[in-house]
Amino acid sequence: MIQVENLTKRYGQHIAVDQLNFTVNQGEILGFLGPNGAGKSTTMNIITGYISATSGSVKINGLDILEQPQAVKQKIGYLPEFPPLYGEMTVKEYLDFVSEIKHVSPNVKQANLDKIVDLVKIADVWNRLIKNLSKGYKQRIGLAQALIGNPEILILDEPTVGLDPKQIIEIRNLIKDLGKEHTIILSSHILPEVSAVCERLIIINNGKIVAGDTPENLSKNLSASSKLSLRVAGPKDQVLKILNNLTGVKEILPQGIKEPNTIDILIEAEKDTDLRRPIFNALSQSNYPILMMRSLDLTLEDIFLHVTTEEEHLEEVS
Amino acid sequence: MLAILKRELKTYFLTPVGYIFMGFFLLISGFFFAFGNLFQGNPSYNSMLGTITFVFMILVPILTMRLLAEETRQKTDQLLLTSPLRVTQIVLGKYLAAVAVFLLTVAVTFVYPIILSFYGSIAIAEIIGGYIGFLLLGASFIAVGLFVSSLTENQVVAAVVTFSMLLFFWIMDGLHQYLPNTTTSGIVFISLLLCGLVLIIHRGAKNLFITVLTGLVSAAGITIGYFVNNFLYDGLILKFIERLSLLKRFEPFISGNLSLGPVVFFLSFITFFIFLTIQMIEKRRWN
Secondary structure (H helix, E strand, O other), X not given: OEEEEEEEEEEOOEEEEEEEEEEEOOOOEEEEEOOOOOOHHHHXXXXXXXXXXXXXXXXXXXXXXXXXXXXXXXXXXXXXXXXXXXXXXXXXXXXXXXXXXXXXXXXXXXXXXXXXXHHHOOHHHOOXXXXXXXXXXXXXXXXXXHHOOOOOEEEEEOOOOOOOHHHHHHHHHHHHHHOOOOEEEEEEOOHHHHHHHOOEEEEEEOOEEEEEEOHHHHHHHHOOOOEEEEEEEOOHHHHHHHHHOOOOEEEEEEEEOOOOOEEEEEEEEOOOOOOHHHHHHHHHHOOOOEEEEEEEOOOHHHHHHHHHOOHXXXXXXX | OHHXXXXXXXXXXXXXXXXXXXXXXXXXXXXXXXXXXXXXXOOOHHHHHHHHHHHHHHHHHHHHOHHHHHHHHHOOHHHHHXXXXXXXXXXXXXXXXXXXXXXXXXXXXXXXXXXXXXXXXXXXXXXXXXXXXXXXXXXXXXXXXXXXXXXXXXXXXXHHHHHHHHHHHHHOHHHHHHOOOOHHHHHXXXXXXXXXXHHHHHHHHOOHHHXXXXXXXXXXXXXXXXXXXXXXXXXXXXXXXXXHOXXXXXXXXXXXXXXXXXXXXXXXXXXXHHHHHHHHHHHHHHX
């Protein structure tokens, strides 16, 4: 449905988006994840035809945005990072105006609007001036604007920014519902958000795709070698010697002493090895009780940091 | 286009801008009508129209400063440019809205000649001609304002720059006597113009070879021109300014000499600035 090929955007010497390639299938919800300034908004601005790429192409249903802008733009509803609202208009006036510029035929306009107002729950501010509304309402009106004309594709740039936790959950559920009828690209720098809503994630950093898969696969792939955190009561040298003799150990990192007469250790196992039982057996044989054993699975948070942070920086943090 | 036009018109009267424009314009025109025509017992209405054109300099910037600058600042241009509308439709809609406010205001002043007609006979055809010129001049200035508004996202900057540009158009004719008309000055002037052109080409093409080539061709052209006709560059600056002068083309309307030439000039002027505005918006999307 959406095909992005070798998309590049330069601002002078600065490369905002670098050779981006991905496709979005019909009915899919794609999450676009990356730190601030990674190039998410720029990519979305190019897909929607707001700015043009330096090179590369965007095709919607095989139509190029540069060659047939009118036909393509008719298919896309866009909620930019800052909702494009006219403060001096009322919500009704604004949505009527958007209906007109999106060429919604007058026969279906009202039915279309009624449905949207119901979906995003803005009926109670219908006749109020937009400039007097709260950030949450403004965000919803921005979303309403994107839904006008029932476009096949929705592009939402950080749709939950500025909302309170209850509203965030509402909007997430709304996006999930919309995903049944629309193809959606959603950007965020907040992980739980995209992992809760999206079927597929693309992590982008410095204008490049650094990872792309389903949220489950992403955590599975990167957590292939599992880590265990241990606290053992016993002398450091003896304990380390016992652990070193175990098979399947990739790396042992002593973490220092946090309780008297104990030692904290971080053990990394080789791929597809479960070390928990061997460790327990070996240490209990020598009568060094294990006070704590915890497996450190990589969460999406870790993956995100892992792929978006330079190696040396990671070491500094740990 | 109609949707944009409607929204802009509404905005003029939802914000104070429309009222300020109308109020100020009617105040000034009423003042000059009362003191120039009524109290003096002077039936020449067109001279009043000619006199009040100076209000354009102050009022046109107020009318046009918001048009595109505010869209960029509020990021509402994202809505317009990602909608199925063409840039031409957006720009034309906005331009026509400003012109409509101007027309509406001028329409109110139609009562002045009607008042005059109570006291004696008036030259109706001449007044209609005067109004046509007046509207064309105003519409041309609005096109300049629209263009300037597309250059910045700051309304104040847009207003000040529009004012300066209109002031330049205004005093251009008065500069005549102070400008040099020697051959050297003409050559310097055309060289500067061509330098500007070469710079624009350089920024567009980003190719040193093309830039140098156009530079050399221009220089050769100037030299050949001089040898072919030694007097070619005499008084070039004056001729150039005369060609551009809006006020010179407005005068015939006031004096009752309606002809097609000036009408075509004003319409081309308007088209040129609308075209520049569209190009400006397209260009910004490419950078």
